[in-house]
Amino acid sequence: MRCPECLQRIHAGAEECPHCGVTFDVLKQKFSNLSKVVHGGVHDLAGVLRSGMRKQVMDSVEKCEKRFSNISVAISMVALDDGVTLESFGMWLLNEGEFRRTSGDRCGEGRVVIIIDVKRRSACLCYGYLMDGLVREGESFDVLTAGHASLLEGEYVRGCEQILQSLKRYLEKVWKRSIRGEKALAKAMKGAGK
Amino acid sequence: MLLSFDTKADLVRGHIQLEESERLWTPGWMMSWLELEEYLAEGFQVEKIDNNFLEKFIKEKHFSGAVIDPQAYLTSETQAALQKIIERHAKLSNLPLRVLVCGSEQSFVMTIPSLYERVWKRKKGVLLVYYLDHPLNATGYVSLGEVGEVSQLEIRELFSKSGRKANEYGETDEQLIVCAEEVSKRLYWIEKEYKVKPSTGSSSGITDGQKDEAGVASGRDSKAPDGIKQRVDSWKESLLSVGAWVLPSLIAFVAICVLWAIWLIIRKSRPLSYPDRSIKPRLGAENGALTGEIIKFKKINESISDQRSDLRVSDL
Incomplete structure (x- = not known):
């Protein structure tokens, strides 16, 4: 894996x-002054979404989540300072965030967070961890290219909707990969048992 | 006044010319059977044939045939061809066909229906009375036996249309053959309309020949009680047999498609569940630590393809 701070490769364990x-813990300290409450899957720290736009994004998030029983999705619009990496913020929000929704939060390991830095435009x-070993970095890039x-035009709502649609398709593909892996594993174990 | 045998012969041969009023003739029923037989054997033509003679002729002389030719007009080839048509008709129809061949001037003492009933009683059948060289005068009778009665109009139409068709041909023998064929074909509609069923066969009032004939008519395959079914054209039969399985197959295919579509909809609507995994936390993070590649949307000239080519490849 890569260190979220220095982006160097480090051992997974x-x-x-x-x-x-x-x-x-260092990251927790770093971002302790930021709000970690995520309402209905939308975390608008940058303040770019008005109430109507926020509702729209929340509906899109819900539509994406409906397809899965143990996956939750969130979008965070931030304006990070220089010296703060998007990866570190994402890791912090993924683990520290308080995901509040009317249907109740799902398994924390099944979270997917989309971080959009409106200041650095990235x-x-x-x-x-539920998707550990199943997702590829290059494929994640393809998901984001949808928006x-x-x-680029500054249409954040439309961009979020497009990314969410693309993410839904990608997660379906990853799910199939996980099922295939499970079957292969079960077959291998059965073979080993014999 | 009864004429002598020789005088009769001369009269018939036309050697003695008599005025119409003086012409004397002896009805066939007044002649003895022997005398009449002799006449016919020598090729003489009797001006009138009455029912008694005909009855005797059929029962005692031509008891095994359906081609009644008392005066032996027909050649053996024509007789054979006609017999063939009648046999073919017997396989397809429940009304035996009989053909009475007469000369053009032949007349009958009694009506044709009476003649038929006299000879064949109330048995089912068709009698075609054909006048050689005069197909337009063809007539006859259709008897349905106990079932009912065919209307006179239909009988007239049957024979007149058959005669008209035969009249299109030139040869005498050919005209007769065509007329018999037409009668056989057109009987299909009468049988269909009156729902003629095969006869069960009864021995009363029937000669051996008629029994044989009735046996041919009713000796058809019992699994095909209605001979009309066999008359369906071959192309109609093949069409029916093809249609018998095409429609059910089509319905089955549509049903399968509909079920498949419903299954797809159900599958799509069912939420997907990722299998649970136990992963050791990384860097102390409880829920996750994976991050994908970053995409930039800062500058227009920073295209997706340029960014993709700069992607780092890492092993997770």
Whole structure:
């Protein structure tokens, strides 16, 4: 995996980054002054969404989540300072965020967070452990390209909708991958048992 | 006044010319059977044939045939061809066909229906009375036996149309053959209309020949009680047999498509569930630590393809 702070490759089981020494607790400290409440899957720290637009994005998030029983999705619009990486913020929100919704929060390991930095004009995806080993970085990039043109124009709502649609299709594909993997694993175990 | 045998012969041969009022003739029923037989054997033509003679002729002389030719007009080839038509008709129809061949001037003492009933009683059948070289004068009778009665109009139409068709041909023998064929074909509609069923066969009042004939008519395959079914054209039969399985197959195909569509809809509507996994937390994070590639939307000239080419490839 990559260190969210220095972006260097580190061992998956490492408790701290050997390059920059960052741990999750460090990140918690770093972002402690930011609001971590996510209402209905929308976290608008940058304040770019009006109430109507917010409702629209929330509906799109709900539509995306409906397809899955143990996946929750959130979109965070932020304006991060220089020196703060999108990856570190994403990791912090994924683990520390308070995801509040009327239907109740789902499994934390099944969260997917879309981070859109309106100041630095960049976006990324963060995944919970449920998708560990199943998602590819290049594929995540393809998911975000769906909203690239809209985000370029500053149409954040439209961009979010497009990204969510693309994310839904991608998560369906990853789900099939996970089922295939499970079947292969079960077959291997059955073979080993014999 | 009864004429002598020789005088009769001369009269018939036309050697003695008599005025119409003086012409004397002896009805066939007044002649002895022997005398009449002799006449016919020598090729003489009797001006009138009465029912008694005909009855005797059929029962005692031509008891096994359906081609009644008392005066032997027909050649053996014509007789054979006619017999063939009658046999073919017997396989397809429940009304035996009989053909009485007469000369053009032949007349009958009694009406044709009476003649038929006299000879064949109330048995089902058709009698075609054909006048050689005069197909337009063809007439006859259709008897349905106990079932009912065919209307006179239909009988007239049957024979007149058959005669008209035969009249299109030139040869005498050909005209007769065509007329018999037409009668056989057109009987289909009468049988259909009156729902003629095969006869069960009874021995009363029937000669051996008529029994044989009735046996041919009713000796058809019992599994095909209605001979009309066999008359369906071959192309109609094949069409029916094809249609018998095409429609059910089509319905089955549509049903399968509909079920498949319903299954797809149900599958789409069912939420997907990721299998549970136990992953050791990374860097102390409880829920996740995976981040995908970053996409930039800062500058228009920073295209997707340029960004993609700069992607780092990492192993997760």
